[in-house]
Amino acid sequence: MMRVLKSALLPAALFLAFCCGAEPAPLKVSDGKLTAAGREIRLRGINWGWWHLEGTVYTEEHMRKQAEWGANVVRLAMTYTDIANKDGSWNTERFAEVDEVVRWAKRYEQYVILDMHVAKGGQNNAHYTDGGRNLLWQDVKLQELLCRQWAELARRYRAEPAVAAYEILNEPGTEPRDPSLVVALNRKVIRAIRQVDPEKIIVVSGDDWSNARSVVDEIRVDDPNILYTFHFYEGAFADSWLGNAGENGDFLSGSREWTEFKLPLEIPEGIRRISLLLRSADNSGSAWFDDITLTDETGKNIHGISFDGGPGAFKVERSPEACGAYDAGIGYAAPGSLRVSGSTGYNGWIGPKWDIVPGTYILSGRIRLENATGRTYLAAALFGPGSTKNDDELRRKLAVPAAFARKHGVPVWVGEFAVTRDSGSGDHQARATEQRIRLFEEYGFHWTYWNYRETTGPDTMALLAQKPDGSDYPVNVPLLKVLTEGWMRNHSDRNIHKEK
Incomplete structure (x- = not known):
């Protein structure tokens, strides 16, 4: 050498x-x-x-x-x-x-x-x-x-x-x-x-x-x-962003109490990590997220997170950060959730990167809305190695x-x-x-x-x-x-x- x-x-x-x-x-x-x-x-x-x-x-x-x-x-x-x-x-x-x-x-x-x-x-x-x-x-x-x-x-x-x-x-x-x-x-x-x-x-x-x-x-x-x-x-x-899953699919709007939202996820070859996206885009009202789970095709729970004790490793996805806040008083099964209010363009909360293998999964979570405009949904950012x-x-x-x-x-x-x-x-x-x-x-x-x-x-x-x-x-x-x-x-x- x-x-x-x-x-x-x-x-x-x-x-x-x-x-x-x-x-x-x-x-x-x-x-x-x-x-x-x-x-x-x-x-x-x-x-x-x-x-x-x-x-x-x-x-x-x-x-x-x-x-x-x-x-x-x-x-x-x-x-x-x-x-x-x-x-x-x-x-x-x-x-x-x-x-x-x-x-x-x-x-x-x-x-x-x-x-x-x-x-x-x-x-x-x-x-x-x-x-x-x-x-x-x-x-x-x-x-x-x-x-x-x-x-x-x-x-x-x-x-x-x-x-x-x-x-x-x-x-x-x-x-x-x-x-x-x-x-x-x-x-x-x-x-x-x-x-x-x-x-x-x-x-x-x-x-x-x-x-x-x-x-x-x-x-x-x-x-x-x-x-x-x-x-x-x-x-x-090594962890190149390769796209998002779910951002162009189903969404919620309006006002509703806690509602279960499910997103089928097909993880292809070449994806080795994901980050969950709790999105509420162009929302002049408010949206709350809680009790997020990721299960495989057999129903086995791969990851699960609630926000009773705080946002954990989740953070507001992009500026202005003020549109996202932890709400200690509101939650699905117990007090504590992540809120998005007054978002312009796409915004929400992004989670830590989780290791994942190719396969079929279900991403689900509870969403509460109050006068929510725009699109509120769950999605996932996909990451893989830098390609040649x-x-x-x-x-x-x-x-x-x-x-x-x-x-x-x-x-x-x-x-x-x-x-x-x-x-x-x-x-x-x-x-x-x-x-x-x-x-x-x-x-x-x-x-x-x-x-x-x-x-x-x-x-x-x-x-x-x-x-x-x-x-x-x-x-x-x-x-x-x-x-x-x-x-x-x-x-x-x-x-x-x-x-x-």
Whole structure:
């Protein structure tokens, strides 16, 4: 294994010796391509994700290693607390740490893309984004704060060529979905930046977690130095969501006392876990759920849960969380149930993941309604291993951003992509990563792998996972070999441009 690693790194070491000591030239967009000092450049690198989160540590040595491996860019995933205090005032000590990363990048001729990974108030409903509150889209003061923060970042780094670009916002996710809010905020932040820095590249994405489908005409900005981005996690996870059962079937509405609701479930091959969904969509009234059971075709009770003692591991499925509440005073056989009131769109309660084998099941539960509009029902989310995708399947997913790039003559960057190490057996992760890089190259996309480091264990996406005690797991050698082969294209491109 070490012989493979050394052979992969030998040309990278030559690249390191060639490049280090010179500062990177400023990037700009020219004729739909990224250029530096008049030469076309392709960004190929890695994310410094989880920076300052969950004890994750990055050092100058990590910058040196990625340069040795052939990368030319780091996407620095910042939170608003990396530059500001909770009250919005500037945190000079944390700002100095951003400065330090930029100095390391210059030392090893790496570019840095500053990514606002977490905005104050949260920009989607994931817990890591300021608790998943997702307040940014409706709060003008939070939007103004984001503009001020970007204006200050631009003032600080406008003359720094190692800072390649400003990425306005990581994975925006409006709820309920309204892409026009993302478009409006993008333009507001761009105006704030351009008042300070008229030239630096600005990175924008669309709604719905920056997925490939979001790179559409509406997000285009009339500015010559824009880099468009999306994230690509097709078939990435060991527990990939593969769909829901029951959400388009029978439902209840109106007012009624406790009523038994039954949902037949056929669990096919490839599904290995489910989460129960206690749904009440578009309900201006109220619905209560209690005494949920899952039985097999023989009538054997596989799982059963009541809510006499609280919600347990169930949680409100999506924001706004205020539409769901535990009701200690109302229940079917005993007091205690989960209530949904005033939901907009689909919402309800989602349960923990339960292991399951293929077969026939009955999901049943008790539902009480009071002036309930919309649709109230039981359903199940289905999960299975990340599937192997063939080239044609992935090309269909990549067709939208590829068409956008061709139509408008603009550069496109895959800001995040990965598959987890436990998403398949053997060398699945390495093969899937190589496949994605090959297709990105085919389309002319820039790309940065997610993730360099994190503290979630050795079987996730990290190239060099960190243990809770601060030490490292062994580097993921098969993944490193594939990434190094991709990054070393930077060296080949550089030689081509020298010859020209």
